[in-house]
Amino acid sequence: MAEQSKKRSVADRNITYCLRCYKPQDNLPVHLARGCMKTSTPDERAEELQKAKVSNREWIRKGRTWDYDQLCEILPDRPSRLSMMKELLQRGFFIKNQPDDSELATTTSTTVIAPSTKDWQKILKVAKADFLQIYGNLQRGSKVSSAEKTLYRYYCEAILVFRHHQCPGALEGLTDAEWVNRRQHSGRVVIGISSHVTSTKQTATFALTNREEAWFQLYFQKIRPENIRPEKVSNSFFLSSTGEAVHSVSQDMDRLHEMYKLPVLRSRDVRKAIEATAQMLSADNQEAIRQYLTHSTGGAQQDRMQQPQFVVDTAVLLDSLAGFTSDDDPDTPGTSVECGPPSKDFSAFLARFPVSLGGQPPNKKQRVNEGFAEDRVFYDRWRSTQYAKREEYLLSQFTHRKPSAVKVAGLIAKEGWRANHPRPEDIERLWRPARRVTIETDETIIKNVSQQTWAGLAIKNFGPQQGLGVVATQPFSKGDIVCDYHGKVITAAAGRAMMQDMHNEPGYLFFFKSGSRDMCIDAQTFPCDCHPVTDTIGRRINHSSKGPNLKPLHCVLKVDGEDRHVILFRALQDITVDTQLKFDYGVSRKSFRGEGLDLEWLDE
Ligand SMILES: [Zn+2]
Ligand SMILES: [Zn+2]
Incomplete structure (x- = not known):
């Protein structure tokens, strides 16, 4: 008996997962020879055995431990996160920085009941x-x-x-x-x-x-x-x-x-x-x-x-x-509230738990012990304050040249921040001021030009008189590239011919000069060949010489491997949400080359 149990414990200690069938094996060399690698050479099996041992050790060292903050990032949705945690714990994983048991209990015990009228x-x-x-x-x-x-x-x-x-x-x-x-x-x-x-x-x-x-x-x-x-x-x-x-x-x-x-x-x-x-x-x-x-x-x-x-x-x-009555209920909070506001304010919280770049927010026990409310309102505010500080710090570390995301990630790792920090891409994005100097090689702009995936814009119907226009659904800053005037690039002569067919209405044609060549973007032909199901947004932006907030900018971009003439719209000023976008060509040249057309041109 003693002999047998000793044998078992040795075997237990040597359990190794086969990387072929993912099953735990008491004796992996035998398993490989008889099962998963029976047609391979002994050398190949020895190599596989080595790999499996390394993998086993690595998993025990690193794979078994989770950090709750890490789970929060992967599973921002709380109910899914909590059920994942339960599963991990049942399977013997360790989770560091777990929230209190009471926080776990609240979601698991929710019941669904049939509603009554009120x-x-x-x-x-x-x-x-x-x-x-x-x-x-x-x-x-x-x-x-x-x-x-x-x-x-x-x-x-x-x-x-x-x-x-x-x-x-x-x-x-x-x-x-x-x-x-x-x-x-x-x-x-x-x-x-x-x-x-x-x-x-x-x-x-x-x-x-x-x-x-x-x-x-x-x-x-x-x-x-x-x-x-x-x-x-x-x-x-x-x-x-x-x-x-x-x-x-x-x-x-x-x-x-x-x-x-x-x-x-x-x-x-x-x-x-x-x-x-x-x-x-x-x-x-x-x-x-x-x-x-x-x-x-x-x-x-x-x-x-x-x-x-x-x-x-x-x-x-x-x-x-x-049973809803009047809409004119007063602005002041009148109804009694079950979760009352905390008794101490946030400045007292900050005085007790100062925010630092490297610090940790107080846990629930610490918060309650100091007389603050149980909820996470101040905890969240503490974290967002720290987040802002960290963002400021990271940006201050790169003054002369725009950092790459990899560089920022390196700095974050050096500081030892594992959660509650800006993403490297955010720092890259927030960095000023040289942001727009390399428009012509900016991958995001090129992608948006090619795929017409400009964000933060919506086509709005301004009614029967004004018709369609475009409004901002996100704020733009002065100098931002908002979108392009998408269409097929043709010669100005071809554009003028189209205009004459349209009784000299400029329609959706955009004339511009490239060096000595006169060109035109034809957004009149709609939909375009390259985007048969998209209402490309640039052509919907109205022209206004009085109150423009966009200025056209002629660029040559490498789009899908080819040089393409592109008219980009750049914000002339900060633009707030819900503002209609309007552009101005710059100059109007009547009687262009004696052809009598009232053409508006981009003047470079
Ligand atoms: Zn196997
Ligand atoms: Zn297209």
Whole structure:
């Protein structure tokens, strides 16, 4: 017996994973010879054995330990992160810097219950005081933490889900262009979400109150622009703090309920409940409600959702059904709040826990011991303060030349920062001032010219008189390249011939000089051969000699391996969100070469 157990323990100590079949082997040389490598030579097997041993040792040294901060980066979504943690712990991994057990417990015990008529309004009432406070701070330009900004977005989403009873899936499809094209109608603001060719998101139309519109517009102007990442293109209205389209409004709603310790509600159940309540209405009104709630179900009746008056009437009907009364509730927080504001303010917090470049934020125990609230509001603000300091420090280390991301990453590693630091690409992006000197070799510009993926712009319908134009959906700084005037490059003579065919209307033609050659960009022929399904945005920008905010700039870029003449639009001044973009050619030359055409030329 003793002999046998000794043998086993030796074998246990030598367990090695076979890198071919991924199974643990008591005796890997034998396993390789009889199984996975039986046709190989002894030398090959010896080499494989060596590799497996190295891999085994490396895994034990490095692979078994996780850092909670690292998990936060990989899985920003809290519920997924917590279930991943549980799984890792069960499998014997170690996790450093774990949050307290109580924080883990809150999400696992959430229950889903069937809503009663008033349940779904509760979150809007309970969270409103906090929401209005953030709204006020945003308006005044006071400091608002990233946690507060997220709460603000959740609340906006909640208005659409729990007051306007829209499907979460439809909201995920709401775009910046749909927001800028909202319409005033009968005292409400009508927004349509259309189905997008490339996605399965649902369509929807709903009517916000004017107050709600103001809340959303503030999100659009103050919070959303900060989340836009230039390297990621997203035209979604609701952007996560990492710049991606919000991927699950349902999960956001769960989190909002958790924050206020309310039971989680499914929006589908809420919509069912309201349809049940609607049964006391006439058949026609019932049908109207049904269409407002689930616009995407199709059918001929759906056309009514195209009529703004129908949408507004139904929204008002829905409000009366759900017991929402006047829109003119006071701005001051009146409702009682279950999660009261912390008793001590943030400056006291900073005095007790000073922010340093290399420091760690206080954990929950430390926070509570010092008399601060249990929640993570101050913790998050502490972290964002440190983040800003670190960003400033990193930028100060590169004064003469723009650093590469690799260089910045090296410095971050040298400082030993493992979380809560700007990404190297961010520092690269934020660096000034030589940013625009090498436009013609800028890979992002070349990619955007080639693929027409310019971000932060939306085509807006300004009504029957003005027609289409382009507005900014992200702020631009003076000197930024906004987009290009995309079209086929032709000779000026060919352009003039086209113009004569169009009764001397310049249309979508852009004349410019390259050295001694007269050229033209033909954006009249639409769609272009290279982008058959894209409404390329540059051609939609209106021309204005009075108040231009863009200046055309002629460049020669290497696009897809070929030199191409490109007209880029550069911001003449800082441009805020929702501003219409307008460019000026620079000069108008009538009677060009005696041909009598009123041509506008880019004057270089
Ligand atoms: Zn094997
Ligand atoms: Zn094209």
